[in-house]
Amino acid sequence: MHKDRRSFLKVSAAAGGGMMIGFNFFACKAESKIPDFIAPDLQIPEKWNKLNGFLSIGENGVVTIMSPNPEIGQNVKTAMPMIVAEELDADWDRVIVEQAGLDTENYTRQIAGGSGSIRESWKELRETGAKARYMLLSAASAKLGVPMEELTTEKGKIYHKATDTVIDYGEVATAAASVEVPEEVALKDPKDFTLIGSNVRNVDGFNIVQGKPLFGLDVMEEGMKIAMIAHPPAFGMKIKTLDDSAAKAMSGISDVIRINVEPEGWNPQWSDVNAYPEVVAVVGESTWQVMKAKKALKIEWEKESELESSLDHEATMREALSTGKGEVARTDGDPDAAFAKAHQVIEKSYSAPFLAHNTMEPMNFYANVTADRAELKGPIQTPMFLEGTLAGVLGMPKENISIMMTRMGGGFGRRLYGHFGTEAALISKAVKAPVKLVYTREDDMTQGTYRPAYMTTYKAGLDKEGNLTALQIKGAGLPGSPLWADRYPAGTVDNYQATNFSLNTNISTGAWRAPKSNFIAVAEQSFLDEVAEAAGKDPIDFRLELFDRAKNNPVGEKNDYDAERYAGVIELVKEKSGWGSNKPGVHRGFSAYYCHSTYVAQVLDVVVKDGQPKVEKVYCAVDCGIVVNPEGARNQLEGGIVDGIGHFMYSALSFKDGVPQESNFDKYRLIRHEEAPEAIEIFFVDNGIDPTGLGEPSLPPIGAALANALYKATGTRLYNQPFIKEEGLLG
Amino acid sequence: MAQYNLKINGVERQVDVDADTPILWVLRDSLNLVGTKYGCGIAQCGACTIHINGKAVRSCSLPIGAAEGKEITTIEGLSADASHPVQQAWIEHDVPQCGYCQAGQIMSASALLSENKNPSDQQISDAMNGNICRCGTYTRIKAAIKTAAKHS
Numbered sequence: 001m002h003k004d005r006r007s008f009l010k011v012s013a014a015a016g017g018g019m020m021i022g023f024n025f026f027a028c029k030a031e032s033k034i035p036d037f038i039a040p041d042l043q044i045p046e047k048w049n050k051l052n053g054f055l056s057i058g059e060n061g062v063v064t065i066m067s068p069n070p071e072i073g074q075n076v077k078t079a080m081p082m083i084v085a086e087e088l089d090a091d092w093d094r095v096i097v098e099q100a101g102l103d104t105e106n107y108t109r110q111i112a113g114g115s116g117s118i119r120e121s122w123k124e125l126r127e128t129g130a131k132a133r134y135m136l137l138s139a140a141s142a143k144l145g146v147p148m149e150e151l152t153t154e155k156g157k158i159y160h161k162a163t164d165t166v167i168d169y170g171e172v173a174t175a176a177a178s179v180e181v182p183e184e185v186a187l188k189d190p191k192d193f194t195l196i197g198s199n200v201r202n203v204d205g206f207n208i209v210q211g212k213p214l215f216g217l218d219v220m221e222e223g224m225k226i227a228m229i230a231h232p233p234a235f236g237m238k239i240k241t242l243d244d245s246a247a248k249a250m251s252g253i254s255d256v257i258r259i260n261v262e263p264e265g266w267n268p269q270w271s272d273v274n275a276y277p278e279v280v281a282v283v284g285e286s287t288w289q290v291m292k293a294k295k296a297l298k299i300e301w302e303k304e305s306e307l308e309s310s311l312d313h314e315a316t317m318r319e320a321l322s323t324g325k326g327e328v329a330r331t332d333g334d335p336d337a338a339f340a341k342a343h344q345v346i347e348k349s350y351s352a353p354f355l356a357h358n359t360m361e362p363m364n365f366y367a368n369v370t371a372d373r374a375e376l377k378g379p380i381q382t383p384m385f386l387e388g389t390l391a392g393v394l395g396m397p398k399e400n401i402s403i404m405m406t407r408m409g410g411g412f413g414r415r416l417y418g419h420f421g422t423e424a425a426l427i428s429k430a431v432k433a434p435v436k437l438v439y440t441r442e443d444d445m446t447q448g449t450y451r452p453a454y455m456t457t458y459k460a461g462l463d464k465e466g467n468l469t470a471l472q473i474k475g476a477g478l479p480g481s482p483l484w485a486d487r488y489p490a491g492t493v494d495n496y497q498a499t500n501f502s503l504n505t506n507i508s509t510g511a512w513r514a515p516k517s518n519f520i521a522v523a524e525q526s527f528l529d530e531v532a533e534a535a536g537k538d539p540i541d542f543r544l545e546l547f548d549r550a551k552n553n554p555v556g557e558k559n560d561y562d563a564e565r566y567a568g569v570i571e572l573v574k575e576k577s578g579w580g581s582n583k584p585g586v587h588r589g590f591s592a593y594y595c596h597s598t599y600v601a602q603v604l605d606v607v608v609k610d611g612q613p614k615v616e617k618v619y620c621a622v623d624c625g626i627v628v629n630p631e632g633a634r635n636q637l638e639g640g641i642v643d644g645i646g647h648f649m650y651s652a653l654s655f656k657d658g659v660p661q662e663s664n665f666d667k668y669r670l671i672r673h674e675e676a677p678e679a680i681e682i683f684f685v686d687n688g689i690d691p692t693g694l695g696e697p698s699l700p701p702i703g704a705a706l707a708n709a710l711y712k713a714t715g716t717r718l719y720n721q722p723f724i725k726e727e728g729l730l731g
Numbered sequence: 732m733a734q735y736n737l738k739i740n741g742v743e744r745q746v747d748v749d750a751d752t753p754i755l756w757v758l759r760d761s762l763n764l765v766g767t768k769y770g771c772g773i774a775q776c777g778a779c780t781i782h783i784n785g786k787a788v789r790s791c792s793l794p795i796g797a798a799e800g801k802e803i804t805t806i807e808g809l810s811a812d813a814s815h816p817v818q819q820a821w822i823e824h825d826v827p828q829c830g831y832c833q834a835g836q837i838m839s840a841s842a843l844l845s846e847n848k849n850p851s852d853q854q855i856s857d858a859m860n861g862n863i864c865r866c867g868t869y870t871r872i873k874a875a876i877k878t879a880a881k882h883s
């Protein structure tokens with residue numbers, strides 16, 4: 001045992017990281033507070049001194065930093081505390097990170113969405129650390145009888161150089177806790193960062209590789225029952241009658257009930273997306289028993305609205321784009337006149353299906369609702385909105401509701417919409433017992449809240465010299481248009497028009513990693529590749545020419561991107577990938593995109609092996625400002641790339657008479673090991689700008705880098721996702 | 732319901748469950764060994780991978796009777812303290828994103844390496860294709876398996 005522990009320490013030190021400590025609320029409840037495998041040499045203090053909502057410091061200098069935001073795999077549980085620790089000048093080897101629950105008094109934005117955790121909280125997190133540091137310095141100054149200005153800090157210690165005195169944060173933590181919190185403090189010059197910009201491992205890494213109970217599905221509580229739901233099999237259907245006699249008679253089953261998360265007169269919030277407000281719940285002792293009983297339910301469903309099919313969806317969108325009126329979002333110049341004069345006109349349409357989020361951990365939630373309290377735990381990206389919904393549905397004041405966020409087995413936007421939390425609460429209330437609601441994979445995949453289906457048409461006019469003189473974009477979605485009318489290429493073309501078509505569907509949809517961008521980037525960047533070819537220009541040079549225009553003499557005033565930074569990442573990936581050098585057998589595709597305030601440019605190399613295209617390498621240049629945790633950032637960007645390649649290439653959710661045709665991973669194809677790129681190399685632009693989003697921006701452009709490379713490999717342009725279904729692909 | 736005797740992570744355990752209960756739910760619900768994950772229930776995702784007599788098996792699709800009298804190892808039993816070379820390599824390469832699939836990935840990888848000390852790229856893919864990672868950590872997983880192969 002002891003030997004093993006040392007060997008583990010050796011490996012961890014060799015890899016250059018300090019001791020990373022994960023700490024979660026399950027562990028809080030354990031006798032010893034922290035399992036001893038975490039850090040054998042870290043003494044847990046007897047007494048904590050709370051300096052603010054984020055920070056407590058023990059008498060021995062060990063620091064606990066709360067991580068406020070939901071952790072869905074974007075690694076904010078490591079990065080957010082790093083920012084606090086940086087300004088505090090804490091010793092990261094003596095930091096414990098703890099997941100906070102919903103706490104609207106201490107934290108302002110407890111959301112995992114919009115790639116916003118770091119960029120929205122950057123200043124607040126820094127100030128939190130800096131203010132605590134000030135309080136420690138103030139206490140030290142009083143203790144030593146020297147002016148604060150003569151004190152410096154480093155790695156959890158305070159130095160008075162003139163008298164050669166060193167004191168640990170722990171020694172003044174108690175006194176610091178009663179120092180008045182300063183109104184304003186100076187923040188570090190980013191040049192002086194020591195922790196930010198260094199590679200820090202995932203604080204939950206040790207727990208994850210040991211299978212510790214971190215996730216919502218792992219919650220076990222005294223007297224807890226298991227609940228499952230049965231929702232209608234088709235969009236447009238609802239429950240008519242329920243015969244639960246067979247299910248109720250089965251072993252281990254205690255209750256079968258109907259619940260409705262949208263009571264009469266209910267006023268939904270944006271996060272209350274839900275196609276099936278009324279469901280049947282089965283409650284019992286064990287998951288397997290409840291699963292079996294669910295199959296024994298006899299439910300008659302009835303149609304309440306149209307039963308839609310994928311073929312109709314396509315036709316609806318195609319018709320809207322060709323004959324519909326649409327809503328013009330922006331016009332520059334006179335596109336019609338410009339097309340009439342153009343030397344060459346190119347027009348292409350692109351489409352993509354609905355997509356399920358398919359987080360690896362299916363939807364679930366724990367709830368214990370009594371007459372006057374509701375205690376919930378589980379995976380939720382928007383705890384504050386869930387709280388609001390619960391208060392309304394349960395008719396309970398918010399103060400009586402507590403929500404603890406577990407680590408989440410993926411989010412991708414799915415857990416922004418917390419109907420499963422409300423369902424768990426209503427079931428618990430009805431059966432008067434704590435319950436853990438568990439969705440089967442099938443329940444999860446067929447429940448809705450999908451990425452909308454999209455179609456778009458791009459039309460370009462070129463003059464004799466191959467200059468882009470006109471661009472017209474029409475975008476249709478079921479529902480919502482995928483266009484960003486003021487983003488690139490807006491601003492680079494004299495005659496430009498963007499038109500939105502939002503169509504209706506009864507299939508429920510929601511944000512899916514990089515909403516809208518996850519479709520439009522692929523269309524836009526595939527189209528520009530085709531236009532560059534028609535213009536007889538190198539695809540990168542063609543785009544850079546457009547950015548020159550945007551830099552020097554932009555068209556319009558509302559352009560929502562920075563042409564310098566955009567061109568910057570393109571130049572960077574061009575250089576790093578050795579673009580222009582011909583590698584035999586390697587087919588290259590280029591793409592660039594901007595979203596969540598971050599600029600990304602990619603070069604993707606395809607080789608053909610045994611008649612099959614294979615992604616060999618992806619070069620990815622990123623401008624996301626200051627990179628808090630480079631290793632974590634690279635992991636996110638790699639994940640977005642693999643995720644994107646997978647969905648653009650393989651994934652689709654289709655419908656027949658309202659019924660999702662894919663309900664599990666035997667039919668819904670996700671990317672697997674063998675199909676992932678052999679290598680991904682990430683290059684960051686180092687510009688000291690405040691950090692921007694990272695969880696989403698590498699996904700949208702990769703679809704076009706892939707399509708453009710596959711075109712080089714096969715001679716076939718790809719317009720419709722998933723590409724695997726397009727004719728002309730090899731194999 | 733019926734009684735079953737199982738040997739899990741070297742310890743004899745007795746459970747009383749329906750005969751058709753998959754090992755996955757015996758582990759998770761009856762024994763509170765929740766490191767083994769549920770992802771699909773139809774042997775398609777690998778989240779539930781455990782070892783039976785050293786071989787990687789999808790526990791969601793194996794009824795309890797099939798495991799009686801055999802050595803069952805779960806992620807909790809792979810090592811006492813994350814010291815298994817595969818776990819070490821996972822930490823070194825900072826593989827996990829959400830982490831949900833990783834117990835299954837580690838169990839598949841460790842079964843592969845116990846049979847084949849130095850797998851080729853193709854052998855790694857063949858052994859790992861059954862384990863989905865929705866977060867897309869595949870390139871790191873492959874690198875970590877190669878590191879683990881060096882250290883085991």
Ligand code: FES
Pocket residue numbers: 768769770771772773774775776777778779780789790791792
């Ligand atoms: S849960 Fe067993 S393979 Fe997916």
Ligand code: FES
Pocket residue numbers: 073360409410827828829830831832833863864865866867868
């Ligand atoms: S790390 Fe999230 S599914 Fe693999």
